[in-house]
Amino acid sequence: MPLLIFSENCGFNSTFKILTMGPLIPNDIITGDWNFVIAILIGIAFGFILEASGFSSSRNLAGVFYGYNFVVLRVFFTAVIVAMVGLLYFDYFGWLDLSKIFILPTFLSPMILGGVIMGVGFVMGGFCPGTSFTGIAIGKTDALFFAIGLFLGIFIFGEAYPYFANFYNSGNMGNVTLTDVTGIAAPWFALGFTVIALAAFWVTAEIEKKVRKNMKEYKF
Amino acid sequence: MNKNNNKRPHYLNPYFGGVLLGLLVIATFYITGRGLGASGAVKSTVVETVETLAPQHAESSPYYSKYIPKDTSPMNNWLVFESFGVLLGGLLSGVIYGRVKKFRVEHGAHTTSAKRLVFAVLGGVLFGFGSQFGRGCTSGAALVGSASFSFGGVIVLISIFGTGYAVAYFFRKLWI
Numbered sequence A: 001m002p003l004l005i006f007s008e009n010c011g012f013n014s015t016f017k018i019l020t021m022g023p024l025i026p027n028d029i030i031t032g033d034w035n036f037v038i039a040i041l042i043g044i045a046f047g048f049i050l051e052a053s054g055f056s057s058s059r060n061l062a063g064v065f066y067g068y069n070f071v072v073l074r075v076f077f078t079a080v081i082v083a084m085v086g087l088l089y090f091d092y093f094g095w096l097d098l099s100k101i102f103i104l105p106t107f108l109s110p111m112i113l114g115g116v117i118m119g120v121g122f123v124m125g126g127f128c129p130g131t132s133f134t135g136i137a138i139g140k141t142d143a144l145f146f147a148i149g150l151f152l153g154i155f156i157f158g159e160a161y162p163y164f165a166n167f168y169n170s171g172n173m174g175n176v177t178l179t180d181v182t183g184i185a186a187p188w189f190a191l192g193f194t195v196i197a198l199a200a201f202w203v204t205a206e207i208e209k210k211v212r213k214n215m216k217e218y219k220f
Numbered sequence B: 001m002n003k004n005n006n007k008r009p010h011y012l013n014p015y016f017g018g019v020l021l022g023l024l025v026i027a028t029f030y031i032t033g034r035g036l037g038a039s040g041a042v043k044s045t046v047v048e049t050v051e052t053l054a055p056q057h058a059e060s061s062p063y064y065s066k067y068i069p070k071d072t073s074p075m076n077n078w079l080v081f082e083s084f085g086v087l088l089g090g091l092l093s094g095v096i097y098g099r100v101k102k103f104r105v106e107h108g109a110h111t112t113s114a115k116r117l118v119f120a121v122l123g124g125v126l127f128g129f130g131s132q133f134g135r136g137c138t139s140g141a142a143l144v145g146s147a148s149f150s151f152g153g154v155i156v157l158i159s160i161f162g163t164g165y166a167v168a169y170f171f172r173k174l175w176i
Helices: A032-052 A058-066 A071-092 A108-125 A129-137 A141-168 A178-182 A186-212 B014-032 B039-053 B055-060 B078-096 B113-133 B138-147 B151-175
Strands: A003-006 A016-019 A172-174
Touching: A032 A129, A032 B014, A032 B078, A058 A071, A058 A108, A058 A141, A058 B151, A071 A186, A071 B014, A071 B138, A108 A141, A108 B113, A108 B138, A108 B151, A129 A141, A129 B039, A129 B078, A129 B113, A129 B138, A141 B039, A141 B113, A178 A186, A178 B151, B014 B138, B039 B055, B039 B078, B039 B113, B039 B138, B113 B151, B138 B151
Parallel strands: none
Antiparallel strands: A003 A016
16 A cells, blocks of 8 residues: 655656655655654554553563463564564565665674573563563553663663673674575565464464463463 | 453453554554664663763763763653653553553562562663663564564574573572
């Protein structure tokens, strides 16, 4: 569904043109003044989806590690495959210039270590940053304490930074994609993720059924 | 699901929630060219706090100084506004589904509120610390990074959840 916009500066040609190319703000189709309004609106949608999916509860989130609630895996994997396939379609139809979107840079060893530390933090704290915000919103004290912890953790990092600055900046591969690293085209990764996700949905549903039989006090 | 449980909280179907979240990631890229995030907003808050309390320390720090803009506040940042929206959106959903209540602690059946809060802070400290090495957390790195085919995003995704499963046994008393 191409979006139609009224175009004033097309002059001699047509008064309507088919809006083809995102991203809108980097391409100056929406001016930067709207940036923060859009940020809040996108945030509202993000917070709503997280809370409505049950991510404001640490027990729901931690369930993914103990087999009694795989809601994290279902929402997360579905979102990744929808976004992957969607971005490829947007690129294919010429609606979005994928070369203009931000690709998270790769710093290999620091990011592996970061993920390991975050993994321990996830199991101990029962939240991740975004989900803790939604927990706070509905009145979870544990979410508030987790967010205070986040603040302290980043503060400790900032203060101690000189001791590991070299490591922090090591392994810089630039803004590389899976395709840049492996030479395999992006659609194959989208397909691979989809197959893994579908298999995981089926396997975890079976695990969940067995584990839940032994949990009487938890309201699913 | 569990038919015996008539007090079951009402959540979105997880696959429907996932589709909505995936569409939101696409929309965010389409509009802004960037993705969602969460830990970045806490980082801005830390930088703002340090800069307010100890401006010279912040400006001489090789880390904080990277995030102090010349002509504006560190809080004047896309992710800060977005995270404010996350609070509002969470509140909106909580109001609609009747989950907004006065502040309370949620914990597993075999632990106490005090213990839960101690581990919540410790978990937060680790998550905040790790997110700096990871260049983002579950939102910005694992979800949006992976969805946009970033190699680093997938590394963080595998690393967070792989470690979670590896250490879950040691913290089982907190949850089951």
